[in-house]
Amino acid sequence: MCANFKPLTLVQLQALNLPPIPFEYIEEVYPAYKLPLLFKSQQGLEWREVMFGLIPKWATDLAVGKKTYNARSETLLQRSSFFEAATKCNFGVIPVTEFYEAKYIDGKPQRWCVRRKDGQAFFIAAIYEICRIDGDIIRSAAMITMDAIDHSMMKEFHESGDVKRSVIVIPHERLREWLELKTPDIQSFVEGFPVDEFECEHVPRQLTPKISPQLNFFD
Secondary structure, three states: OOOOEEEOOHHHHHHOOOOOOOOOEOOOEOOOOEEEEEEEEOOEEEEEEEEEOOOOOOOOOOHHHHOOOEEEHHHOOOOOOOHHHHHOOOEEEEEEEEEEEEEEEOOEEEEEEEEEOOOOOEEEEEEEEEEEEOOEEEEEEEEEEEEOOOOOOHHHOEOOOOOOEEEOEEOHHHHHHHHOOOOOOOHHHOOOOOHHHEEEEEOOOOOOOOOOOEOOOOO
């Protein structure tokens, strides 16, 4: 399960020719933190600041988001938390620099990162929702995950056993196809990312402030 990642940097944003992000965002995200989500509207590609952890329309508070930051692709239409968003095809992407997973060495978890070898940002498939709680509009999203028991890189993470999960990476060339989906059937996108384009390494947690805003301007 991916519970911690770094969003794309402003340099990566420029390299991908994406529209400017009209708000500040932090450099390292955990559940319940805010993050930049990219989606397709009638006006084109747009950004929204959303909470990491999907809040369904039936929720009465934000606590459910602590359990809904990852959404299994196999059960999107079965889980009440994601059903309505999936049927409405509320699909977007969370562009990231790298994400973090636990690898168990001698029974102890180590923090490892996964990133592209070329330094580009990459798009993690996401599902989002908009709801209202106590008069406040809440925008939120979850990363969509897949079975990774046969993925040569991702199967090495998490505790031992036959349950291995991976985020779904949307290829750059299929971004618009994903954002313009008109069906909740996402099976054609459920595939492991190409290992030869990615790398992973041990990155112990640093005792540095997690909150450091990316400003929406360029040098």
